Amino acid sequence: MKIATWNVNSLNVRLPHVEQWCAQAQPDLVGLQETKMEDAKFPRAAIEALGYEVAFSGQKTYNGVALLARQPIHDVVTDVPGLDDPQRRIFIATVGEMRVANLYVVNGQAVGSEKYAYKLNWLDKITRFLDGELRNDPRLIVMGDFNIAPDDRDVHDPAAWHEKILCSTPERDALRRLLDLGLIDSFRQFDESPGKYSWWDYRQAGFRRDLGLRIDLVLASAALMERAAAASIDREPRTWERPSDHTPALLELADV
Numbered sequence: 001m002k003i004a005t006w007n008v009n010s011l012n013v014r015l016p017h018v019e020q021w022c023a024q025a026q027p028d029l030v031g032l033q034e035t036k037m038e039d040a041k042f043p044r045a046a047i048e049a050l051g052y053e054v055a056f057s058g059q060k061t062y063n064g065v066a067l068l069a070r071q072p073i074h075d076v077v078t079d080v081p082g083l084d085d086p087q088r089r090i091f092i093a094t095v096g097e098m099r100v101a102n103l104y105v106v107n108g109q110a111v112g113s114e115k116y117a118y119k120l121n122w123l124d125k126i127t128r129f130l131d132g133e134l135r136n137d138p139r140l141i142v143m144g145d146f147n148i149a150p151d152d153r154d155v156h157d158p159a160a161w162h163e164k165i166l167c168s169t170p171e172r173d174a175l176r177r178l179l180d181l182g183l184i185d186s187f188r189q190f191d192e193s194p195g196k197y198s199w200w201d202y203r204q205a206g207f208r209r210d211l212g213l214r215i216d217l218v219l220a221s222a223a224l225m226e227r228a229a230a231a232s233i234d235r236e237p238r239t240w241e242r243p244s245d246h247t248p249a250l251l252e253l254a255d256v
Contacts, residue, residue, distance in 0.1 A: 001252065002026065002028050002029070004030045004249065004250045005031045005144055007032075008032050010034065014243075021234075022052075027248075028070045029069050029070070030068040032068070034104060037060070052068040052069060052070060055073045055093060062087070067093055080129040090126065101126075103145075105123065105148065138223040139221060139223050141218065141220050145199075147171075148174070149166055149172075150185060153192070153214075183221060189225065190228075195210070197213055197233070198246055199214075199215050214249075218231065
């Protein structure tokens with residue numbers, strides 16, 4: 001089973017990329033973030049034509065998450081207790097044998113800002129909720145754009161990014177608390193080397209110069225990681241015309 005997460009930065013713009021990549025890579029489960037469209041405008045027919053069931057939670061212009069799956073999607077959660085947030089950033093559902101959380105984590109703007117405090121509170125609330133989800137079902141995937149580089153290996157210039165947004169200690173500690181529930185950063189189980197990124201700024205020729213961060217993650221419970229066969233980042237879509245600033249991150253599980 002091939003699982004992927006991809007911040008498409010506007011599905012209206014990037015739908016042809018999603019169609020092309022899904023046809024090439026043949027993922028079984030895809031979490032999309034930053035779809036940036038209201039539910040009424042979601043291109044359901046186009047996604048279903050690729051062979052997927054699809055479910056989504058969106059809003060106009062900003063945010064938005066969606067789940068594409070070869071299997072039925074049910075028991076959906078888009079709002080968690082204690083987090084009164086109109087922004088569409090959370091999509092949790094059961095797909096086949098797994099519980100799946102697709103997250104578009106708050107960016108945070110700048111360390112010390114109101115949006116930074118909002119980010120840390122958001123992460124605390126979702127971590128508490130996912131603790132219960134994992135206790136209910138040990139087969140849990142948490143994937144998405146986390147807007148956090150887990151450690152300095154995931155940053156092209158650790159000195160320049162030191163204690164800046166996406167790389168600050170409180171953000172990394174918040175991610176660690178999520179992992180401490182019993183989740184594993186799947187990519188690092190297969191590749192511990194630095195310099196592997198999933199996001200590059202559009203400015204300053206970021207991709208061409210490989211000035212990237214690894215902030216798109218597939219976290220898996222220990223029960224699922226026992227079946228992990230491979231994990232990777234597919235840079236190819238970032239080379240396409242009018243690309244998202246992110247590229248897909250993947251986890252492959254052996255069938256049972």
